Amino acid sequence: MSTTSHTSASRRYRVELITAESEASRFVRHRRLIRFPQLTMPLLAAYTPDHWEVSHTDEIVQEVDFNKKLDVVGITANTPAAPHAYALAREFRRRRVAVVIGGPHATLLPDEVMQHADAVVVGEGELVWPQLLGDFERGELKHIYRSCALPDLKTMPAPRWDLIKGRTYGKGVTIATRGCPFACDYCTIPQMYRRRMRYRPVGEVAEELKRMPGRALILWDDNIGADRSYAKELFAAIAPYKRWWTSQCTADVAFDDEFMTLAAKSGCKALFLGLETISQASLNVANKRHNRSAEYSEVIRRFHSHGIAVQAGVVFGFDHDDRSIFRTTVEFYRSVGLDSATISVLIPFPSTPLFKRLDAEGRILTRDWSKYNGKKDVVFQPALMAPRELLMGMEWAARQFYSIPSIIERLWRSRTGLWWNVVRNAGYHLALRNFGVVGFNPEHVEQHAEFQKTLDHRG
Ligand code: B12
Numbered sequence: 001m002s003t004t005s006h007t008s009a010s011r012r013y014r015v016e017l018i019t020a021e022s023e024a025s026r027f028v029r030h031r032r033l034i035r036f037p038q039l040t041m042p043l044l045a046a047y048t049p050d051h052w053e054v055s056h057t058d059e060i061v062q063e064v065d066f067n068k069k070l071d072v073v074g075i076t077a078n079t080p081a082a083p084h085a086y087a088l089a090r091e092f093r094r095r096r097v098a099v100v101i102g103g104p105h106a107t108l109l110p111d112e113v114m115q116h117a118d119a120v121v122v123g124e125g126e127l128v129w130p131q132l133l134g135d136f137e138r139g140e141l142k143h144i145y146r147s148c149a150l151p152d153l154k155t156m157p158a159p160r161w162d163l164i165k166g167r168t169y170g171k172g173v174t175i176a177t178r179g180c181p182f183a184c185d186y187c188t189i190p191q192m193y194r195r196r197m198r199y200r201p202v203g204e205v206a207e208e209l210k211r212m213p214g215r216a217l218i219l220w221d222d223n224i225g226a227d228r229s230y231a232k233e234l235f236a237a238i239a240p241y242k243r244w245w246t247s248q249c250t251a252d253v254a255f256d257d258e259f260m261t262l263a264a265k266s267g268c269k270a271l272f273l274g275l276e277t278i279s280q281a282s283l284n285v286a287n288k289r290h291n292r293s294a295e296y297s298e299v300i301r302r303f304h305s306h307g308i309a310v311q312a313g314v315v316f317g318f319d320h321d322d323r324s325i326f327r328t329t330v331e332f333y334r335s336v337g338l339d340s341a342t343i344s345v346l347i348p349f350p351s352t353p354l355f356k357r358l359d360a361e362g363r364i365l366t367r368d369w370s371k372y373n374g375k376k377d378v379v380f381q382p383a384l385m386a387p388r389e390l391l392m393g394m395e396w397a398a399r400q401f402y403s404i405p406s407i408i409e410r411l412w413r414s415r416t417g418l419w420w421n422v423v424r425n426a427g428y429h430l431a432l433r434n435f436g437v438v439g440f441n442p443e444h445v446e447q448h449a450e451f452q453k454t455l456d457h458r459g
């Protein structure tokens, strides 16, 4: 709100960057043994002009200090964190500090976010952030900044790794590419990046990697295998540095032996694969035909044969999921030795084709974005079960998957990166102990008489 003129050649300004986290996320992630480093604000900090002093509060590990002397507060928020980000914004604006909000939610719903901030940034920040701060200095802050041109990411500065706090995984985090060529109907990436891929020059990424802190690195790319020839060139270039790294990818790369061999030689220890569901019918409806569930077992076998662990994204609640999906999924992943999984219920994020379809069918149950967390709430009416059954089933499946017998069986079958995998699985196992809610298998709903009494169709 302090949009009065501040122009003074020698003046230094102070900006606080906040990685806002929903209450659910703070609860779940603060307790995690492994906390992944975050990139957004350390990268934005690197694009901040030198005469601005930058600090960063990461709400997973720190409390926001409303009494700091500041000129501007920049907040990044995903959809579940949006209501909390608005509360933070209210407090700062009360103290006459200008608040700027960006990130996925601001990009998807700028009109809503505008009501809570002095400025909203729609899309990518690289080009508009320095411009916005210049406008602030001149007392000309605008209400909305749209990144019309997509930044090409050439000469991208290294993220300010020094601003990453309390991360057990380390601080080595960056990206080599941005975007994904696919368009799964529940995913926000196609809306955020308009399906336009960007690739940083391989030499620049390799140079940056050399300087990154720690041995274990994360490339937070949406799909590191989007262009396989680029990826292979990158892997060959970084292999000499002998770093260990992980990233995200589609499962089809498993069948490209050259890709897998080069990835393994360059130090890839694990990849996150959005396997989502073992139901091909659900994959088809979600416009994710590039995943073939019949091949999952072979995909995982091939990853393991190259010494690369698989962290799968597992999502419950697609329209073909009935009450048996929880059990069959856990049984399947135990039998193929899946290393680890991020298990959630489907979230129809605003502005996605999925949200629009469910909304048109009258199946969106709430627009309270804090409930769009995938772990503690179901926000839509599932096709073949009650919302509460979906939540309980997901929770039950997570506990089964991370039970001690399942961990032993899966890691015995995988025999990949055991040192890493044991810690990872133990981390999830312990986090579930703290979770509070204990689910059950909805196939045996009759055993939960109390639950059944309260079960109407909308759960
Ligand atoms: C790394 C990551 C994680 C990590 C770390 C989270 C973190 N905060 O960094 C982990 C694994 C913990 C995670 C968890 C989750 N994630 Co996540 N995650 C990502 C991922 C892959 C990369 C984020 C990143 O670093 N991007 C690179 C930076 C540079 O891009 P950026 O954040 O978009 O920021 C740019 C612009 O948006 C803008 N900008 C952003 N903020 C601001 C602020 C200001 C002031 C300005 C000026 C500009 C600006 O400028 C930046 C530079 O261009 C994104 C996908 C993506 N491409 O963003 C998904 C993504 C953010 N995650 C998503 C989701 C859904 C989740 C979960 C809810 C999943 C779940 N069910 O548990 C949880 C939520 C956890 C939480 N923290 O609340 C969704 C969010 C969708 C939405 N509508 O909000 C995304 C977009 C993935 C997707 N496929 O849809 N995630």
Ligand code: SF4
Pocket (backbone or CB within 6 Å): 180, 181, 182, 183, 184, 187, 188, 189, 190, 222, 223, 250, 274
């Ligand atoms: S492949 Fe992954 S990143 Fe790409 S659109 Fe689908 S879910 Fe999103």
